[in-house]
Amino acid sequence: MKKLWALFFFFWPLVALIVCWIAPDRGWWFPSEAKSPLGSRIDDLFYLILVIVTVVFIGTQFALGYVLWKGATKEEGSEAYFSHGSHSLELIWTVVPAFVLVFIALYQMDVWAEFRVKSYYPEETLKDGPMMEVKARQFEWRIRYPEPGKDLQNQPQPGDLYTVNEMHVPTGKPVKFNLRTDDVQHAFFAPQLRVKQDAVAGLIIPVWFMIEEAGDYDLVCAELCGWGHYKMRATIVAEPEEKVAEYIEQLQADQNYDGVAADEDDE
Amino acid sequence: MFLKNRHFSIVTCGLLLAVVAGCSGSDLPDSFKARFVYSDRTEGLMKEAQNGVEDLPGVKELLDERFGDPQHLLAWSQLPVDFGGLSGTVAETPAGDVVKDLKLNLSDSFTLEEGQTAVAQFVTGEAAPAVVIITGWDAEKSEAILASAMETAPAQGDLVVIGAGERLQTGRSLYMQHCSHCHGTSGDGNGPTAEYLYPRPRDYRHGVFKFTSTKPQSKVSRDDLTRVLRNGVAGTYMPSFVPMLNDEQLYDVVEYVRFLSMRGEFERKLAGELSADYSQDAVDARKADGESYKDIVSELKDFLAEDMADSLEFVSDDLATSWTEADTDDALITPNSPRVPDSPESRRLGRELYLSKAINCADCHGVAGNGNGPQTTIYEKNPVTQELYSEPGLHDVWDNLNQPRNLTYGIYRGGRRPIDLYRRIYAGIKGSRMPSFKNLKDDEIWHIVNYVLSIPFEPEPGHAPLPAGDVATASNN
Numbered sequence: 001m002k003k004l005w006a007l008f009f010f011f012w013p014l015v016a017l018i019v020c021w022i023a024p025d026r027g028w029w030f031p032s033e034a035k036s037p038l039g040s041r042i043d044d045l046f047y048l049i050l051v052i053v054t055v056v057f058i059g060t061q062f063a064l065g066y067v068l069w070k071g072a073t074k075e076e077g078s079e080a081y082f083s084h085g086s087h088s089l090e091l092i093w094t095v096v097p098a099f100v101l102v103f104i105a106l107y108q109m110d111v112w113a114e115f116r117v118k119s120y121y122p123e124e125t126l127k128d129g130p131m132m133e134v135k136a137r138q139f140e141w142r143i144r145y146p147e148p149g150k151d152l153q154n155q156p157q158p159g160d161l162y163t164v165n166e167m168h169v170p171t172g173k174p175v176k177f178n179l180r181t182d183d184v185q186h187a188f189f190a191p192q193l194r195v196k197q198d199a200v201a202g203l204i205i206p207v208w209f210m211i212e213e214a215g216d217y218d219l220v221c222a223e224l225c226g227w228g229h230y231k232m233r234a235t236i237v238a239e240p241e242e243k244v245a246e247y248i249e250q251l252q253a254d255q256n257y258d259g260v261a262a263d264e265d266d267e
Numbered sequence: 268m269f270l271k272n273r274h275f276s277i278v279t280c281g282l283l284l285a286v287v288a289g290c291s292g293s294d295l296p297d298s299f300k301a302r303f304v305y306s307d308r309t310e311g312l313m314k315e316a317q318n319g320v321e322d323l324p325g326v327k328e329l330l331d332e333r334f335g336d337p338q339h340l341l342a343w344s345q346l347p348v349d350f351g352g353l354s355g356t357v358a359e360t361p362a363g364d365v366v367k368d369l370k371l372n373l374s375d376s377f378t379l380e381e382g383q384t385a386v387a388q389f390v391t392g393e394a395a396p397a398v399v400i401i402t403g404w405d406a407e408k409s410e411a412i413l414a415s416a417m418e419t420a421p422a423q424g425d426l427v428v429i430g431a432g433e434r435l436q437t438g439r440s441l442y443m444q445h446c447s448h449c450h451g452t453s454g455d456g457n458g459p460t461a462e463y464l465y466p467r468p469r470d471y472r473h474g475v476f477k478f479t480s481t482k483p484q485s486k487v488s489r490d491d492l493t494r495v496l497r498n499g500v501a502g503t504y505m506p507s508f509v510p511m512l513n514d515e516q517l518y519d520v521v522e523y524v525r526f527l528s529m530r531g532e533f534e535r536k537l538a539g540e541l542s543a544d545y546s547q548d549a550v551d552a553r554k555a556d557g558e559s560y561k562d563i564v565s566e567l568k569d570f571l572a573e574d575m576a577d578s579l580e581f582v583s584d585d586l587a588t589s590w591t592e593a594d595t596d597d598a599l600i601t602p603n604s605p606r607v608p609d610s611p612e613s614r615r616l617g618r619e620l621y622l623s624k625a626i627n628c629a630d631c632h633g634v635a636g637n638g639n640g641p642q643t644t645i646y647e648k649n650p651v652t653q654e655l656y657s658e659p660g661l662h663d664v665w666d667n668l669n670q671p672r673n674l675t676y677g678i679y680r681g682g683r684r685p686i687d688l689y690r691r692i693y694a695g696i697k698g699s700r701m702p703s704f705k706n707l708k709d710d711e712i713w714h715i716v717n718y719v720l721s722i723p724f725e726p727e728p729g730h731a732p733l734p735a736g737d738v739a740t741a742s743n744n
Contacts, residue, residue, distance in 0.1 A: 140499055140506040156677055158724050164498055164507040227448065227460060233511045258606035258713075259686035 002072035009068055013061035020054040031191045035217065036209050039194035041111050048107070052100060118206060125176035125208045133178045134167065134207075136186035136199045139228035141165050141219065148248055152178065154204060161251045165234035167219065168248070169211065170241040176208040189222035190236060196222055211238040301337040301443065303453040305330070306472060306531070308538040308546075315564050316545040323571040326537050329579065334530045337452060340439060342432045345583045347591040348526050351434025351519075353377055357392075357425045358409065366417040370410050371427060379404035384414065385429050392425030401429065438523030441516055445508065446524075454527030456665070464504045470665050471524060472531020474586075475698040478681035479593075482600055483694045483703040486593035487528075492521045494682070502678040529586055536582045541570075600690045607713040609720070617718025620711055626704065628715070631661065636674035636722040642700075643671060661700040669699050677723035688716045 023029055024047055034040045113120040129151040133144040143166065146152040147159025169175045179188050181199035188207060189196045197207045211217065221232035239247075309317060309326050319325035324332070335341035342350040355373035379385055384402050389395040394417060403412035421427070443452070449468040451458040456470030469476065476487035478495060496517050499507035512520065543549060545567055553563060592598055607613050621628040633639040646655045647662055656662055663669040672680075681687050681696070692712050695703035704712065 138504065138506070142501070156723065158721070162683065165509055228506065231445070231506055231508070231511055235510050255684055256606075257684045257686050259600070259602050259689060260605040 003069070006065055006068035006072045009061060010065040013058040013065070016054060016057055016061075020050055023050070030194075034192070034194050035213060035215075036193040036195070036211055038111070038115060038210065039192075042115075042194045045108050045111060049104065052104070121176065121206075121208055122174040122210070125174045125206075128176070130176045130178045130206060131169065132167065133180060134188065134199075135180045135182055136188070136221065136225075136232070137182040138184065138226050139221075139231040141167075141232065141234040142182075143167055145248060145251070148245070148252065154178070161248065161255055163251065167234065167236045168244050169236060169238050170244045171211050171214050171238045173241070174208050174210040176206055179205045179207050184225050185223050186221045186225050186232065187223035189220050190217055191220070192217050193236075198223060211236075214239050301447075301452045303334070303336055303530070304451075304455060306455070306534055306538065308542055309534055311546050311548070312538060312541055313545050313547055313550045313563075313567070315567055316541045320564060320568040320571060323568060323575075325571075326534065326541065329537060329575075330530070330534050333533070334526075337439060337443070340432060340435050340526075342435060345587055346526070346529050347587050348529065349434055349518075349522050350432045351437070351522075352431040353429045355427055355429070357421045357423055357427060360423045361420055364420075366413070366420045367415075368410050368412050369421070370408065373409065373429070376406075377404060377429065378406065386431075387411070387427050387429045388431055389421055390426040390428055392422050394419045394421035394425060397421075434519050434522055435526060437516070438519035438521075438526070441512065441520050442523045442527075445512075446520070449504065454524065454531060466503050467665070467667055468504070470531075471528040472535060473664055473698065474528045474532035474535075474590075475664060476528075477696045477698055478687075478691075479694065479697060480600060480686075480690050481593050481598040481694065483697075483705055485598040486589050487697075488593045488598065489518075489521055489525070490594075492524060493517055496520065498682065500680045501683075502676075502680050525590065529590060533582060533586060536585070537578070540578045540582075541567075544570075600693050602686070602689055602693075602709050602712070604709045604713075606685050606689075607710055607717065609717045613714050613717045614721050615718075616711075617714035617716070620707075620715050621718055626707070626715075631671035631700070632674055633671075636719070638671045638673035640671060663700060664698045671701075674719055674722045675725075685713075685716050685720070688719060689713070692716065 019028075027033065029046060029050075030043065034043050110120070114122075119126075129146075131145070131152070133152060133154075135142045135144065141164065143163045144152075144156065145161040145163075146157065147161070150157070150159065167177075179197055179199045180203070181201050183201070185201065186199045187196060188199060190209065193209045193211065195207065195209045197205060199205065215238055217236040217238060219234040219236050221229055223229075225232070237247075305317075305327060309330075312326060315325065317325045317327050319328055333341060333343045333345075342348075353373050353375055355371045358370035358372045361369060379401065384400050385404075386398060387401055388398045397417060397419065399417060400414040401411045402414045404410075405412070442450075448458040448460050449464065450456055450471065451461065451468075454471035456468045458468065461468050474486060476491065478500070479485070479487045479491045481488055481491070495505065496508045496512070499505050508517065508520075544553075545563070550560075550563055554560060620626050621632075622634070629640055631638075631640040631642045643660045646659050648655055649662070649666065656668075658668060661669040661671065677683075679687065681691050689712055691701070692704050692707070692715055694705065695701045707715075
């Protein structure tokens with residue numbers, strides 16, 4: 001019976017090892033493969049941490065199993081061994097994890113900087129202004145594009161174009177937008193792109209991402225913002241740049257619709 | 268948008284088309300069940316008018332037997348609501364005694380997956396109102412295979428409806444999930460969250476909606492309601508429901524909202540017929556004048572017995588006509604001439620009209636468009652109770668304070684397209700104190716639209732756009 005318990009503790013690290021081994025290939029951790037280059041690097045960081053904790057978990061579990069096995073195989077009546085701490089052992093189990101943590105902290109810094117620190121953003125996003133303003137509101141995302149050919153201003157401008165719950169962005173180049181909130185705190189979360197950024201009242205936060213593959217991507221709110229939190233679903237439509245230009249043109253035509261133009265279909 | 272007329276053909280045959288089976292809610296204890304509430308007007312009637320005299324039904328019963336409750340919705344064929352389902356007729360009288368399959372002429376194509384079943388109900392003929400379960404469908408022979416043999420055989424030409432009320436049920440379920448906590452189970456704009464919201468959620472029961480594309484006297488169209496669901500209402504708590512709901516679901520929710528509106532309007536009008544003579548207050552006054560309670564009740568009984576049928580017909584005809592009309596092209600406001608191109612001159616003319624005695628937008632919206640005109644400071648009389656409201660300002664038909672829009676914000680609840688503003692001016696905002704200006708010329712409305720759209724970007728509040736002569740000089744600078 002004693003040996004059975006020792007084997008039981010040996011069993012779990014083996015399961016953990018197998019699960020962690022196959023998890024990345026099966027995509028068990030994430031909703032799907034990251035659809036943005038930075039997203040893939042964020043995933044890599046997750047997997048690095050997964051490897052580290054797996055090694056640590058297996059090591060400690062085997063140590064635990066070993067101690068149990070030793071105890072289980074001891075003869076009846078043998079004396080217990082008492083120790084009063086080991087300075088060097090304590091040093092090891094403090095210093096080694098500290099090094100691991102410092103390593104992780106340093107290793108992730110450029111990904112973090114590229115994601116969050118404005119001066120490390122991709123060059124294109126620094127050169128061009130933000131493509132649009134995304135304003136979170138209980139319980140929807142209101143998008144404001146500048147008039148084609150003009151730059152986005154923080155204050156609404158006469159030619160601005162408005163939509164709700166639908167962002168159209170070009171593929172294959174970094175897209176920057178300003179994130180704001182009209183009321184409480186919300187969070188811009190695009191799971192497939194691995195982008196998550198809080199929208200904080202009073203702040204205008206520049207966020208960027210890049211999508212390689214054309215398609216529809218989810219945008220949801222990731223900060224419980226009220227009873228209608230679940231309603232804050234929107235679509236990020238990634239398409240070739242000329243398609244986006246066409247879309248903006250259509251948006252402009254729709255917004256200037258005066259009910260007379262013959263080619264318009266009034267919804 | 269995707270208006271389907273096929274179900275309206277059923278209108279002619281029979282009052283109640285089908286009882287729509289409820290959701291699993293029927294197993295719930297009573298206190299957990301959703302129910303429709305009656306309006307204050309109904310509750311203010313004398314008890315006999317509410318509940319009926321002897322075997323004559325009162326307002327509550329008349330309402331319930333036409334609309335049902337959330338668990339058991341009724342599809343009253345008088346209403347121009349797309350309740351859902353396929354209608355058709357029996358193609359040929361089945362031969363033999365045991366009817367286990369049936370040839371049908373259906374209004375639209377019908378498919379039934381393997382293992383699925385559909386519920387069909389006979390509306391006319393000997394077999395009505397039998398309900399049968401269809402277990403298979405042979406599209407080639409257009410033949411339905413029934414789960415069990417029918418007791419009474421139907422005859423050729425009998426009307427049958429498959430899946431009656433499916434849309435209404437879906438609409439109900441979606442509405443209860445996403446809409447009811449603000450707009451209330453009955454559509455009375457009084458859900459649990461309503462009291463925390465400003466502006467208050469719409470109370471549908473007047474059958475009045477603010478942001479429409481229809482003429483001043485017309486109801487709201489399906490497209491208008493769909494547009495609100497798609498775009499939300501900026502500046503209020505009404506969010507957009509796309510992409511959470513797909514087109515089909517939006518359509519179902521719109522139908523259910525129309526159903527609730529019609530229920531509310533029906534109740535309101537019915538109670539209105541009685542409230543002059545039989546409201547609790549009227550009865551008290553009549554008793555004070557020396558009439559006996561017994562006489563009043565017997566008078567009510569006569570009314571219910573003799574005049575109610577006419578009233579009901581009048582009210583339901585009126586509902587059917589007005590709600591059907593709203594979806595026609597005739598109801599849609601379409602300007603005769605295109606927008607006058609935006610220019611300083613047009614804006615100046617717009618501002619002149621805005622300030623003019625005849626139109627006087629400034630009376631409510633203020634000289635600078637801040638929504639603080641003189642009308643916002645007076646005390647109004649409640650048109651129903653004839654008492655002054657406790658707070659100054661304009662009031663809408665829902666008795667809420669009706670703040671004229673601050674035009675400097677650039678938030679347009681009914682939409683920001685020029686056509687939206689045109690329609691707002693042409694038809695007014697229904698239910699609110701914004702009146703219709705349909706007698707203005709197209710160009711005049713467009714000038715005002717151009718001016719109003721420019722207000723948020725004026726260099727200073729109330730800035731008058733330059734007169735025509737100065738434009739050239741200004742653009743040279």
